[in-house]
Amino acid sequence: MQDSVLSSEIHDPAAPAHYWQRWWKGQTPGRQDRFAMLAPLVAVLLFLAAIVSAFGYLRLEEMDREQEAVKRDIEYAQQRVRLRLLERQEQLMRIARDVSNKDVDPEEFMGRAESMVVQYAELQAVSWIDEKRRIIASYAAPSVSNHQLRVAGEVLRPGETETMFGLVRDLQQPVYAQPVASSDANGLLQLHIPLANQGRFGGVILAEYSIDGLLRHGVPAEVSAKYAVALLDGKGRVLAGTSVPARNAATHLLPWAAQNNEYEVPVSPVGNGLLIRGQAYRTSLGVIGSGLFWLVGVLSAMTAWMLIGNWRHTRRRMQAQLALIAETNFRRAMENSMLTGMRALDMQGRITYVNAAFCQMTGWSEAELVGRTPPFPYWPEEDRELLAARLDDEIHGRAAPSGIQVRVKRKEGSLFDARLYVSPLIDAKGHQAGWMTSMTDITEPNRIREQLSASYERFTTVLEALDASVSVAPLGSEELLFANKLYRQWFGVQTVGHLQMVAQAGVPEHPRSDESLDDVDSFVGLPTGALTTARSENAEIYVPELGKWLEVRSRYLNWVDGRLAQMVIATDITQRRHAEEQSAAQAERAQAASRLVTMGEMASSVAHELNQPLTAINNYCHGLVSRIKRKQISDEDLLAALEKTARQAQRAGQIIQRIRSFVKRSEPNRTLADIAQMVNEAVELAEIELRRRNVRLTHYVAARLPQVMVDPILIEQVLVNLLKNAAESIDNARRPAARRGVELRVIPQQVDEQQVIEFSVTDTGQGLSPEVMERLYEAFFSTKVEGMGIGLNLCRTIVESHQGRMQAENIYNGADVAGCRFSFWVPVSGATNNIAKKDAGVAV
CATH class of the missing domain: 3.30.450 (Beta-Lactamase)
Known part of the structure; x- marks a missing residue:
């Protein structure tokens, strides 16, 4: 019979309806009233949200289409302007090439410039300016005002295009710029094209565009008719064109719908300095202007207002019902909310009351405990005599105020530690009716106390050892x-x-505290965390x-x-300090030995270098003796010959002094050293070896480099060693004369957000094999038969002692090794860290 009923419920289409009916009847009257009010209100709000979402979705679709159209048309206009600029740039570069080749004189230049200005309306003026910023020839459109004309023979005023003139000279490539427009002239766009004079900078060809003309003639008419097109500078200021006023957000449902449909893109090849922006004209009234929207909104608001009024009336009825229920459950909640077990005894020791926490702690129910007399079921058998004695003390008022600790047995047989506190129970007439005992489970605190004690003992043992x-x-x-x-x-x-x-x-x-704080407590207000x-x-x-x-x-x-x-x-590091001092002394001796080895290898080159001034001195002296004996020399000739002899002697002395200072062993002396002076002294020593091996040296030192806190002799030793190794690599590779070159570059760099000075030595030798690269800095490893294998190891040690890094890499030309590059860097001293990082370099 039951199976047939269940089967009929499963197949009955009305079964879900019976389920919801049972669920509704199972709810309290208060919940039924709440659901009855909230369901219509939620339905109205969902309907209003659906209408708003539909309007918003349609508006967003419209905005997306408009934005895509703006983007497509403005990018097309940007391409047209770009092609127009590139065509003019190519024509001007051809003129610059002819001027650099001296195929065009000023008169012919004027003719070609006039042809371009007349042919292209956006081109305002074309000028030929030499390297001294003097105007050689210039032609301007008739619309250019008199004070903007450039007259041949004049020199550009100080500050006029001076920054861009220097930039073109450094980059050696066309550069666009925007000068500040005067109050009575439209904005201009300048194109600087460099001129070359036998490999050197020979001036610029300066072309000036009218930005308004570039907009009128470069932007297609169909784009200008559909959008408000404007050209802006890098700061967003309008240089030419029109703009559309911002839309009113109050007439649109969505905040972002009040924004204009616009798109802007940089104009190549000018870059971010010139932007083209297009703004679509407003074509729609917005969502808020729709009457249907207002009708739906008003009806929804009225419905919601009536539902809220009904809910407030129902809520007052629910509050009256809840007050009755709360009053009934108040006492029960007080009894069940306590975590401390409570037990009441009468004067004979019988249990008269236990709360829910006491029953939960012991596992015995209230019915099993109330009315029981000693011994109680939660007393352990082995502690019954002790607990009976303590119960007698409790009944006769002899219990300690600090409480007593006992063991309690749960119903399932496990034990736990508890602390009992006893106080007299007074009835309504003021007579003592029994004793109230509170019980707290202290098993976990006891366990934690024991663990803390053991942990403290372990902690003390470790620290003592x-x-x-x-x-x-x-x-x-x-x-x-x-x-x-x-x-x-x-x-x-x-x-x-x-x-x-x-x-x-x-x-x-x-820590230093504020002087205004109270002297009694110097730590008031300190952030101790x-x-x-x-x-x-x-x-x-x-x-x-x-x-x-x-x-x-x-x-x-x-x-x-x-x-x-x-x-x-405090840790004893005496042995470590002694070892560091011995290591530093050995490193110093190794550095001095390395410099002596380097000078020994360069001995023949040094002797050849000294032989030239000594031979010149000998020749001058013999010539003077012969002419003096024949009395065929005047005082002026004698003085000139003696001056030449002195210069040769001074040159020989400088060579000897440089070698002595390089090989002399001295204590490390780190000072603020000038980089250019260090490089010059190292090059002076290394050039002797490079000339002997017929190797050409070019070096480049960036201008206005900050000083570095280094030992100059040690850094010079690293540079000399790297330059000598580069010359030997080129010599061993047997490169032809055209490829026997070493390049030394010194430039500022940024490494891990730290300003450093990088030294790099690049040769055209045979490079380093992978086996050699792995053991490059290994002590006593050398690829030379007579090498000691301490040069690069010492170089790396010196660089790292200055908080720097050293590395080596091969230079490839396709799959072939075309040379090797050794580089190292040292950090810049903090005292000079404010030197400009972007100063132009100077080739030495």
């Missing part, structure tokens, strides 16, 4: 909060050692009393009592 001194002292006090075994061995149990290490390490004992999370500060100090070097690390922390304290960890 550390080979570092650890001490903690509060700020502004001489109290020592903690000190491990090693600290006590070094400094005893006083704070003197802690404060001494803090003072020597330069770490502030406490930021102090305790800050990184620790490290320092290395020497303690004479111990005869040890210590590495001191300090940080702030909140002590267990809430005070702000300072922890100092």
Whole structure:
């Protein structure tokens, strides 16, 4: 019978309706009223949202179509303007090429310029300006005002196109610019085309466009008729054309619908300095202007207002019902909400009341406990005598005010620790009717206390066994909060050692507070959270009393009592310091030995270099002796010959002095050094070896480089070694004379947001094989038969000692190795970090 009923419900189409009816009847009257009110209101709001969404969707579709049309037409106009500019640029570049080849004189230039200005309306003037900014020839359209005319023979006024003139000279390629327009002239666009005079900068061909003419003649008429087209500069200012006023947002449903349909794109090849913008004219009234929208909105608002009024009336009825229910459940909620177990005993020790928390803690129900007399079922069998004695003390008022700790057995047999607090229970007449006992489960606190105790013991054992001194002292006090075994061995149990290490390490004992704060508490208002999370500060100090070097690390922390304290960890690094000093001394000796080896390898070149001034001195002296003996020399000739002899002697002395200063062993001396002077001195030494091997050297040093904090002799040693290796690589590769060249470049760079100076040496040798590249900086590894294998290793050590980096890479011409490039960089000194980074370079 039941199976047939279930089957009929499954196949009955009305079964879902019966389900909803049962669900509705299962709800409280308050929920039924709430659902009855909210359902129509939600339906009205959803209907209004659907109407608004439909209007918005249609408007967005329309805006997308308009925006696509604007974008397509403006990009077409930009292409037309671009092609027009490129055509004029090609014609002007042909004129510049003829002028550079001296195939065009000023008169012919005027004729060709006149032809272009007459033929192309947007071209206002064409001028020929030499490298001294003097006007050679210029032709302007008749519409150009007199004060804008450029007269042949005049020199450009200071500041007029001066920046762009220098930029064209540096880049050696056409550059567009926009000069500041005067009050009575339209905006202009200038094109600077460089001229070459035997490989050098010979001036520019200056073409000036009318931006308004470029817009009128470059933009197609069909685009101008459909949109408000304008040309703007890089700052968004309108140079030519028209703009459409912003639409009123109040007439549109969507905020973004009030924006004009516009599109702007940079005009190539000018770039971001000249933009073309198109704005579509308004064609629609907006959503808010639709009468249907207002009709739907008013009807929806009226319906929602009536539903809200009905809901307020229903809500007052629900509040009256809820007040009755709350009053009924108040006492039950108070009893069930307590986490502390409560138990009441009468004067004979019988249980008269237990709350839900007590039943939950013990596992026994209220019916099983109320009315029971000792022994109670939650007493463990082995503790019954002890618990009976404590119950007797409790009934007779002898219980301790701090409570008693007992073990309690749950119904399922497990035990837990509890603490009981007893207070007398007074009835309405003021007589004692029994005792009220509160019980708290303290199993977890006891477990945590035991774990903390074991953790503290482990923590103390570890700190006592550390080979570092650890001490903690509060700020502004001489109290020592903690000190491990090693600290006590070094400094005893006083704070003197802690404060001494803090003072020597330069770490502030406490952060600087505001002088306006109260002197009684110097830490009022300090952000202690930021102090305790800050990184620790490290320092290395020497303690004479111990005869040890210590590495001191300090940080702030909140002590267990809430005070702000300072922890100092000191590690003995005496052995490490001695090893570092020995390593530094060995590195210094290796550097001096490397310079001696370099000079030994260059000995024959140095001898040849000295032979020239010494031979010249000998010839001058013999010539003077012969002419003096024949009395055929005047005083002027004698003085001139002696001056030449002195110059040759000075030259020989300079060569010897440079070699002596290079190979002389000295202590590292880092000072603010001039880069150009270091490079010149290194080149002066290396050129001897390069000339002997018939290798050409070109070097480039950027202008106005900042000074760097380095040892000049060591940096010169690196440069000399790299230049000598480059010459040997070219010589071993047997390159022809045209390809026997070494390039040295010194330029500023940015590495990891740090300003550095990069030195690079590029040769045209045979490069480095992968096997050599892997072992390039390995000590005592060399590809030369007579090499010692310490040159590049020392170079890398020197560069890294200056906080720099060194690297090598092969230069490829297709699949063939065309040379090798060694580069290294050193950081710029902080005192000179404000030197301009973009100054133009100067070829030396």
